[in-house]
Structure formats: C-alpha cells, structure tokens
Amino acid sequence: SAVISQKPSRDICQRGTSLTIQCQVDSQVTMMFWYRQQPGQSLTLIATANQGSEATYESGFVIDKFPISRPNLTFSTLTVSNMSPEDSSIYLCSGGMEGGQFFGPGTRLTVL
C-alpha cells in the first residue's frame, strides 16, 4: 500500500479564480489519477497523470479547465481553472500500484 497526502484539505474560492491541489505519495508509483466526487455520490475519473508526458483526460474533461502536472513518480498537481459554482466538489488523487489503487484524503472545494 501507499500513504497519499493532499493539500489543501479544503478551500473556499471565488468564481473566476483557480486553485491548485497537490498530491504527494510516499513511494514511487507508475500511474496517478485524479477523480471528482460530489458528496454522497460515486467517483468520476478526470484524468490519468503521466510522468514526463501530457495527462490523459476522460470524456467531458479538458486540459484547459483541469491542467495537470506530474514532474516525478511521487507528486502531481491538479489545477481547477476559472472556477464556477458547478466545480464545487471533492477532488481525490490516487496512486496505482501492485495490489490496487490507493487514495488520498481528498480536497473539498467550494466555489462561491
């Protein structure tokens, strides 16, 4: 397994601004992922963060809105750009490794 931390744990932002969420893994992982979760609902994959190359986005998510960086095998960032109230959600990162996929504690974002 792995220990994954995220910063910030929560934030309240104004419409039109951007927020960058950081994800740190305590060991090297080949694959990192970013998910979005509305409270009480299931997780939706935003993108796969690839080390050394551009992220792979799922249908309905675009790089201009959710730019992702993956500078090394233990760290990734997700930026939520030009936020609107519809972006209010919980954002989770995960690391894929032998045995399964392990998650960070999530970032609760509220956009006013």
Added chain:
Amino acid sequence: AQTVTQSQPEMSVQEAETVTLSCTYDTSENNYYLFWYKQPPSRQMILVIRQEAYKQQNATENRFSVNFQKAAKSFSLKISDSQLGDTAMYFCAFMKPAGGTSYGKLTFGQGTILTVHP
C-alpha cells in the same frame, strides 16, 4: 466500456450480524480486477478487498469475503460480525490492467450506504 452497477442504495444491519452487498458489472474483457472500497464519513477511500478475474478462489480479508461469479458477472461483498466502524459508503470498482501491468484506471459503481446499528 465497462459499467458497474450497485442496486442497493442503502443497507442496514445489526451489530454482530452478517450483511451482503451486491455488485454486477458488464465487460467483454477476460483479464481484469474487481475491488471493494470503503468510504467512511471522513471520506478517506480504503481498499477493503480485491479479486483477480483469473482466480477462481474467492478472496477473503478477515471479516470480509467476496462471492465472485465470473460467468454471471457478479461480485458481492459479505461482511461478517458487523461492527459499528463498518458504517460507511461501499463502492464496487472494476479495473482493466493497462498494458501488461497489474494496475489501471477504475470504474466505480454508484455506491451502497451501509449503516450498522448497535
């Protein structure tokens, strides 16, 4: 594309009793993994148990076990001797491994809220 269906939005059980959560999935793949995750109110996703599709034997982890029926594409989770700390939302998830690895992106079911009553 794969789909995962959890038909029980909510379940409840008395402490020390046994409860079974249902999950069905649809895929044309032959090599895949199935998982159950637990998400308590703290929202931390915790891996409960996993099953490799090529293994016929059902996975067990202490009080948690699965009933994996590959032909029926069914993957239920049984929790024995339920404890108050088992109260959480449970997600069933499907993973098709990426290119010769044993990891890849997950497709989640809708979730089942389990409440354990004292």
